[in-house]
Amino acid sequence: MRLDRLGCAHPMRLSFLRILMRRMCQEGWRFDRPVWNMDSTGVGVGVYRAIGPERTYSLIAFAHDLPDEMRSDRVIATAWDATFTLFDGDPTQADIERLSHNVPLQEAGRISSSELSLSRANRSVRLFTHVVDCLSQGRQPDIAQIDAVGYLMRTTAVYGSGKFGAADRRDLSDRAEFTAPFQVEMLSVWLTRQFVVDIAEHIAGCRGGKRAIRLDPELRRRLGVGNSTGLGMAPFIVRHPVLLNNWMIAREEALSRVRSCDEVEPTVLIAMREALDQARANARSWHSEHPVQVPKLAALRTDLDKLAERLDILDLTVFRPWNVLWQWGEKSLSLEGQEALLSILLEPHGHLIDGLSGCLSADESVAFRLDGAMSVAKLRTLLEECYDWALAIDFDDPKNSARFWYVSEEKLEPRLGERAKEDGADREQPLCVARLARTLHSTLQPWADDTPVAAFLLQHPEQRFMIRRAQMGARFPYAEVRDNLIAEDILPIDLMRCKLAFFGASHFDPRSDRWVRISLFQGAPYPDELNQELG
Amino acid sequence: MNSTVNDPTRSGPPLSVASGTTLRLSRNEVESLCTKAARGAGMSWGLAEEAGYAAGWLVTHGLDGASMLARHLRCAQGKSWPEICPVVKAGAWLAISPGQPLCPIALGATLSDHLGVDSALFNGKGLRVGEVSSPALVLPFLAMAAAQEHAICVHHEDHVLRIDTNGCVSGDVSTLLAMELATLIIAADSPMENNVSELQPTPEHPAAVAANALTFLHELSLRTTVPASAASRANAGATGSDND
Numbered sequence A: 001m002r003l004d005r006l007g008c009a010h011p012m013r014l015s016f017l018r019i020l021m022r023r024m025c026q027e028g029w030r031f032d033r034p035v036w037n038m039d040s041t042g043v044g045v046g047v048y049r050a051i052g053p054e055r056t057y058s059l060i061a062f063a064h065d066l067p068d069e070m071r072s073d074r075v076i077a078t079a080w081d082a083t084f085t086l087f088d089g090d091p092t093q094a095d096i097e098r099l100s101h102n103v104p105l106q107e108a109g110r111i112s113s114s115e116l117s118l119s120r121a122n123r124s125v126r127l128f129t130h131v132v133d134c135l136s137q138g139r140q141p142d143i144a145q146i147d148a149v150g151y152l153m154r155t156t157a158v159y160g161s162g163k164f165g166a167a168d169r170r171d172l173s174d175r176a177e178f179t180a181p182f183q184v185e186m187l188s189v190w191l192t193r194q195f196v197v198d199i200a201e202h203i204a205g206c207r208g209g210k211r212a213i214r215l216d217p218e219l220r221r222r223l224g225v226g227n228s229t230g231l232g233m234a235p236f237i238v239r240h241p242v243l244l245n246n247w248m249i250a251r252e253e254a255l256s257r258v259r260s261c262d263e264v265e266p267t268v269l270i271a272m273r274e275a276l277d278q279a280r281a282n283a284r285s286w287h288s289e290h291p292v293q294v295p296k297l298a299a300l301r302t303d304l305d306k307l308a309e310r311l312d313i314l315d316l317t318v319f320r321p322w323n324v325l326w327q328w329g330e331k332s333l334s335l336e337g338q339e340a341l342l343s344i345l346l347e348p349h350g351h352l353i354d355g356l357s358g359c360l361s362a363d364e365s366v367a368f369r370l371d372g373a374m375s376v377a378k379l380r381t382l383l384e385e386c387y388d389w390a391l392a393i394d395f396d397d398p399k400n401s402a403r404f405w406y407v408s409e410e411k412l413e414p415r416l417g418e419r420a421k422e423d424g425a426d427r428e429q430p431l432c433v434a435r436l437a438r439t440l441h442s443t444l445q446p447w448a449d450d451t452p453v454a455a456f457l458l459q460h461p462e463q464r465f466m467i468r469r470a471q472m473g474a475r476f477p478y479a480e481v482r483d484n485l486i487a488e489d490i491l492p493i494d495l496m497r498c499k500l501a502f503f504g505a506s507h508f509d510p511r512s513d514r515w516v517r518i519s520l521f522q523g524a525p526y527p528d529e530l531n532q533e534l535g
Numbered sequence B: 001m002n003s004t005v006n007d008p009t010r011s012g013p014p015l016s017v018a019s020g021t022t023l024r025l026s027r028n029e030v031e032s033l034c035t036k037a038a039r040g041a042g043m044s045w046g047l048a049e050e051a052g053y054a055a056g057w058l059v060t061h062g063l064d065g066a067s068m069l070a071r072h073l074r075c076a077q078g079k080s081w082p083e084i085c086p087v088v089k090a091g092a093w094l095a096i097s098p099g100q101p102l103c104p105i106a107l108g109a110t111l112s113d114h115l116g117v118d119s120a121l122f123n124g125k126g127l128r129v130g131e132v133s134s135p136a137l138v139l140p141f142l143a144m145a146a147a148q149e150h151a152i153c154v155h156h157e158d159h160v161l162r163i164d165t166n167g168c169v170s171g172d173v174s175t176l177l178a179m180e181l182a183t184l185i186i187a188a189d190s191p192m193e194n195n196v197s198e199l200q201p202t203p204e205h206p207a208a209v210a211a212n213a214l215t216f217l218h219e220l221s222l223r224t225t226v227p228a229s230a231a232s233r234a235n236a237g238a239t240g241s242d243n244d
Helices: A016-027 A093-100 A103-108 A125-136 A143-149 A183-211 A217-221 A241-259 A266-284 A293-313 A321-332 A335-359 A376-386 A433-444 A453-459 A461-475 A492-503 A527-533 B027-040 B045-059 B065-076 B104-114 B135-148 B173-178 B211-224 B230-234
Strands: A030-038 A044-051 A056-063 A082-088 A115-123 A151-159 A224-229 A403-408 A414-418 A506-512 A515-520 B087-089 B092-094 B127-133 B152-156 B159-163 B169-171 B181-188
Touching (some): A016 A183, A016 A335, A016 A492, A056 A093, A115 A183, A125 A143, A125 A183, A151 A183, A183 A515, A241 A335, A241 A461, A293 A321, A321 A335, A414 B230, A492 A515, B045 B065, B045 B135, B065 B104, B127 B135, B135 B152, B135 B173, B135 B181, B152 B173, B159 B173
Parallel strands (some): B092 B127
Antiparallel strands (some): A224 A515, A403 A414, B087 B092, B127 B181
């Protein structure tokens, strides 16, 4: 659970968007677009329905005409090319009217418990213009340009669970389709992907008339939904230790099951090769200019070549061949390569691991109540055993406490400051678990072993946060990112990549040490393709 | 069907609603806002989380817990821990000095902490606690305690309310809700059958929050944030343009 490995995570079978796609295929969900009310400039409203076995969900998409100078991905933006909400059921005209006054305002609007998400997207102006121009003139866009960007629009925020009045995740948790994490958000983004193609074809059609054509399905598949993400996402996995633990346990359990296969079926080997080919294709189409990501990508491509050679000569008659391959990978591959190997190993083993998708959520309330009866000695031992990595850090060294996490008053978004240069460290967020653990440990030193924590807390109420956390850390072995999150050389993008990989994001492209572009659903089928498969 | 052009440049209305009205927040929002507000009012982060829990529990039981917390924080903000925490002694947990009411969050959390330390905490004549401000805010902690241990009855003056192990609250809740200060006696109770709960869990329809309380909680929560600066803005996003 170190940052450098989390910062190399790859999407895999248990990623949340894959879980959504599997469920919709298995359950035979149907999709349609009952409302499409757009003018010739592509301004208006569209509704996309996803009809499941028990319930229907509708993405309501508002398309806007955004001047170029107002296009910003930052939370500070106030206008977007398109805005969305996922509605619980079939919206009436009155619902759409109500939402038309709120959804386009995003954070400044208000939605209700009938809505499950709130999101917005901006165009990749370059690619969007190219695609619309080409289609309106009756020709397909250039594949190289499509692959260079990979999306027509990127979401800049997708809010779920109770944000701005939306339904609370806890109130949806008894719905089978939402038992895995972030299913609402994934469904919303997947339907958004269809809308983005539709709006491009619509504008092209209005412009080109009879000459205009639709986007070739092969090209269309190559487009995902981009996502632009800042620091807001980084604290999430620190603030949700039980959830992070469950994600990691599922991942480790999946890997363990695959490594424990005594022998390899020939069909599995074929599927493994396909997964490797896909990973290599993905690595080829993955671009970044960021100085951290460039060498990592180079290492990944080399590693995947090495892996292909290894797979060709792997002796499948040995006991537990996948375990042998994994152990080879640990010695021979970079962290990027090892994480890619994990993803490839899991791919053909759905029958062994897909059931783990039911273990990824967390009822965080079970870990909320603090155990006041625990003795000071036990708490001390617990810290020394579970937080040894934190106790070893010297926070008197300025480079180990160079940064501080805070929330900006201006936009209420998390940011990372320089302790020595910027004001605001007195309002630091409690995200540096390592330093909190160390402070708790030293505060406990003079206390008698048999004192209950409840009595300690009467004297030290400021330790309440970390005591709750430490007791969680002892129960949940993967609850903590075992690194110093305020160190001089912290890379917040590592935290973001871990979460984004669990979402199923690909093409991780850092734009700074705290800002990243990714792609979702690239290569996945579209709603009409799932309809066709089901006949 | 709506086909009006949505003017994307229109700025939104402020979130807070007109004075005297109410706004329905999700439980998530109530917990988050109340945690930040409690921290802004001077509680430690760990205690502020307890305040968020209490307000969240109350709004999903049909009560405006956010307003209760706001009312309490108005009086208690900036007070030091020794001024608001109970002095723990067998049979009675009292304030350090008369006229200095206990904080219901500090009291509730301390009660919760001591459950496993003293299994006879509520036995016999019960535990006298007080005087506590906004006593209804202690209810969520007592519900948690009842779920851990056994049914609890709470006496306040001549009134009694009962909390069962399943969270069912019966008896005279309304008097407790109306009180700004109270001394309570908390005692173990025998399990009850067929009690009708006065507080129905309503997770999908949390109680609405009064506008003036919301405004005040927002003000407090802003004390946990850092004002804008050029360096802060510059470090927040990508180094290049977002238009690609």
